[in-house]
Each structure stands twice: as C-alpha cells, then as structure tokens.
Amino acid sequence: MSYIETFPLQHSTILRIYSEREEIETSPEYQRNGGVWTPEKKQLLIDSIINNYDIPKIYFHQYSREDRSKIGKSYSIIDGKQRLETIWSFINNEFKISEDFDYQDDESIKIAGMSYNDIAQEYPKLKIKFDSFVLPIICVITNDFDLIEDMFSRLNEAAPLNSAEKRNAYGGDMVKAIRDISSLKLFTQKVKFKNNRYQHYEIAARYLLVETSNYENSKLIDTKKVYLDSMAKRYKTGNTKLVENFKNNVEKIVESMAITFINQDNLLRTQGIMVVYYLLFKKALEKNITISRIDLQNFDDLVKNNRLKAEKNYEDADFELLEFDRLSQYGTNDVSTIKEKLRILSEYLNL
Template identity: 40%
Template sequence: MSQFELSELRASSVWNLYRMRERIQVNPDYQRSGEIWSMDKRRLLIDTVLNGFDMPKIYLHKFPRSKIIKGVTYDYAIVDGRQRLETLWSFIAGKIELSDDFEYYADPTIKANGMTYGDLAQNHPDLKTDFDNFTLNVIAIETEEQDLIEEMFSRLNEAVPLSAAEKRNARPGPVPKNTRDLCAEPFFVQKLPFNNKRYRHFDLAVKFIYNEQRGVVSDTKKAYLDRFALEHENESRVKKLAGYTAARKTVEEMANIFVDNDPLLRSIGMVMLYFHLFRLARNENWLDKITRRKLLSFDKRRIDNRKRAEEDITSASYDLLEFDRYAQSPNDAVALKFRLQVILKVVFGIDRTMESL
C-alpha cells in the first residue's frame, strides 16, 4: 500500500515562499517546461493576490531527506503550482509589472497600474506588505514513492490540457526515463533548432525508441504511443527499453552529420524522416553515403519543384509534390514510408518497396 502524508505548509506567505525558493526544485522530471503562461495571465495572478482573492492550492513534494542535485540542496519539489510560484517570484524580482488597467478594489484611489514590485515598495508600501503577507494554501506531500508523486502530478494537471508527451512523461515505468536519457544526447541538445517547450524533444525521443523497438516504420499517433507507455508502466523505472540503445546509436550518427541548430531539422516531420533514413542506413551499413550536402541539395530540389509546379505543374515531379503533401501526416506510417521511399530513390538511387520499409 502506498505510504504518504498530506499536511499544510506553515509560514506559507508569498514572502516566505520567495525566501524558500532556492530550496524548492521547480523542474523535477515529471514537470512540464516553464513559461507556459502568457504575460496577461501572470499579471492577472498578481492582481488576484493584491486584491486578496482566493487562489487554488499549491502542492509540494516534501523530501524525506534533503536532495543534492547538481550541487544544489533541495527540500521540496513542485508538484502543482509551478507557474503560479514562478510568477510571484518574478514579480518580486522586478521582472513583471502590474497591468495598465490594474485596480485596487479596497481603495480605488490608489493608482498602481504599470508598477513593479519595487515601485510598490516606494509608492505604496502598505500594498507591498499586503502582497508579501498574502497566505498561499500550500499542501506538502510526504512520501518516498516517486511513482505516487508522478501519478498525483498527472491527476492534478488533468484540468489543464497537457500535451500527450507531458502526460506520458508523468507516467510510471521506464518510458519517461528512457525518453529523458535519449534527450540528453547531443543531437537533441545541440542540433535541433527548437527547444523542448511542451516536451517536443520528448515526443520525438519516444517515437525514436518506439520505432527502433518495432524495427519498421510505424504509426506514431497518440494512441499507439500511449499504449506503448502503458504496456511498460509496471516495469522498473530504470530498465532500458529494447529500442533505447538502437535509438541512441542512430541519433549519435545523426549528430555527426547535422550542424548546431540545423535549419534542416526545423520541421518535426523531416526530423522523423531523417531518423528513419539514418536507422535504415545504420542497419544496412551504408551510413557513409549520407552527407549534409546531399540533404541540402534535396531540400533545394523540393523548393525548386514547388516553384516549377506553380508555373507549369506538368513539368514538376509528381513524387516530390506528393512528398511535400504527405508532410501534413508526420505520424502516419504510410505517409512516412512514401516519403522515405522518395528520398532513398532521389538522393541515394536506392529502390525500395513501401512494404520493405
């Protein structure tokens, strides 16, 4: 039976939480990327606190013993409420100002619109004190069972639309850790020209592992990846999945060809296609045929073909037009196989049937 205790955190004013911030881990593995809130939403939260309105509970995981992570000592980790806490801390740090239409309902004569925390301290010290003393409803969860914390995170966030990758990252079992480990490879860290916001890297990584595990070009729609995570969730978190090592070897080869922040990788669909190209070449021992120059040339050829089609579609390559059209279905196995078939033929002179891919 799972062992955990819930308790209200004492001394949970805004100011006390700010003073504690260096002991609170904001990005445990199950968390989503920060900065999802718009500036308007963040300002609205500050407005809520200054006007004394109620705020939803914040949940922290209280570690049984302090943890040292990358040289920093933590006593807590945020389970739910990251954006709220980071918004409050950013306001105190002077990174957010009140909205232009801010109104203090207790005394409408106070004009604080557009002010920063420092401005409040200078012009309206009582209002600044009220902000500091505002009590947050913080629940501390005491448990040593990480799976329980991840399950609670997932449940608490069901009211907020998480991306499919975020939900999978919060599940028990080895899929989340294998995904995170793969994302630490240089290909993800250095070569991709987009960040991991809403776990875009994680989404790619789990697709890589899933495809390597199946050994063929496979559908990577949400239902299939969710089932993949579910099938493994009763296994050890630290188990290496059957497709992990092969996926790591493939992305290592990709990192040798692509440059940092490579514009060739700006499209998720093309990243998946290149992955399958390198996977196939690695398995069949012709990696030496792949060069970035060839991939650039193919990219330019597609662009030129689209221009030609605009002027006279009969003079354009039908296969290349279909290649571009199928880019709209990056998770569909049939679309991926067709695109892989085209790039193999056009760039490398390799004829393959879709069934063989």
C-alpha cells in the first residue's frame, strides 16, 4: 500500500545544509530547472534571512538507507530549489547584497552592497547569525515515487509553472521518453534557445505527439497543450514497448537533424520552426533524400529578403514566401499552420 509521511528536518541551519549539499540531489526528474530568478529576487531572499523574516518551506524527499547506498545521496529537493541555490551562490560570493539594504536590528551596521566574505570580515557576528538561520525544511518519506511527483505538482499549483513543467511532474513512460529525447545532441548542442523553463521538453513532446497521432489516427493533429498533456497521461503506464517505439522513431529523425545543423544554429533560434523541420526531415528520410543546411539557410534568407522587398513594393514580393513569413508570426501549434509552412518549404526543396 502506498504511503507518504512528512516531518521537519532537525538542525537545518544554513551552514549545515551548505556543508551537506553534495548529499542533496537538486535536479530530480520532477523538478523544474533553476537559474530563472532575477538578481533582485535573490537579493530579497538574503535580505529576508538576515532580517530574520520567515521564508517559505523547503521540501526534501528523504531516501531510505538502501536507496542512499545506491544513489549516493541522502535527499532530493521537491520544492525550494531556487531558494537553496540562491543561498549557496551567496555563500560562494557569486552576488552581493542589494545597495539599498537596511539591517533592521541595528541601523549602524552598513552591509549594503557587501558579499558574504565582506560580511565575514567586517561583521563576523552577523555572518554567524546568517549561518545559524534555521531553514524551514520538511522531509518527505514515501514508498511511491509517483506521490512525490504529485506533491511537487500540488505545491507549485499556485506558482507560475508553465505547461512543460507541469507535464514533467506527471511521471511515467511518456514523460521519461520526453526527457530522453531532450538530452540528445540536437537539444544539447544544436538549438539556440535554452532549456531554462523546459523549452526542450516541450519540443520533444511535440515530436512524440507527431508519432503517436500518426499511430492512432494516421494524421497530424494540433500540437497544443491539451493534446500533449493527454498523450503524457495516456501513455504513462501500460504501453512501455509502444512508447519505446515512438521514442526510437523520433531519435532517428532527431539524429538526422543533428547531423545537418551546426552548433547553436541560428536556424534553430526559436521553437516555432522546430516541428516543421521535424516533419521535413521525417519526409526526407522516408524518401531517402539528404537535406542540406545550405538550402535551409538560403530559404531563410529568401524569406527575410522577401519581407524587405514587400515593404518597398508589395507587388514584387513572392506571395508564398510572404505567407510562410506571415504564418511564422502567429501561433505555431495549429495543424493547418504547420502543414502550410511544411508545404511551402518542401516545394522550395523539391520534396
């Protein structure tokens, strides 16, 4: 029978947690990525701690003794990753306190604009106070990993999680396939947009949706949130082999794309073109045709130059290229938009 229990972590001072940070897994699969806090938000957290304000609870998944020996970690973060990483980066002198900081307990102490090391040298007692601040850490013990993912999703329901982050918390076979695909070279080296809010996961999910909709309906469907979420839930369990087949199909096409595109490719600067390129390479593989990056770059240049031409004299511009450009400015998830862009690009490449 599944169970979940919670209890406060004892002696959870900042210094103790910092000293044990190697035992803490900061990026379990259900987590969203760090690195999205602004400098001002980081400074506000340190301000709150030094001035002894309450801060939101941090949740740890505490591993069993058996799991600890296998994983080499004692905990993983369910919620509070950005808070912990902010505290650790402050201790590592990676940013300074705000220039307008006021220490409320003693206005004669001026630490505005100081780093952690500056405080240690100028006000050692204040540094000790900071180190001794007790973080409100709640430990979670469970025998069902899905309950951890469910808890993470519930804790963040009031926070601005995007669709990919919420979907990642579902767990299961399809979500694992999404993660696996997003770790391939196309995403780690070739695309120009980052994965701070799981943008790579979103594209990987759309690629898998192309394969699942082809299997289920023999046609392409909208790549909107409702269909991506439905796919992740539908293939969560019970279809492991089928999901593996979908993943293998995607991997073949993604590997072909990775060969064609260069690192940090400007052609892959936005998410909007990614599904069109996927379908293009899928068609090329079926026809045993090699797609040249030069041809794709030439097409991209034609679209840009045609736009400039239309601004000067609309009648001289190429309508098909204008239509491709127009569709690129609108939603990229409608199947009609995807198909039309694919048609125009395919005809240019004689596919």
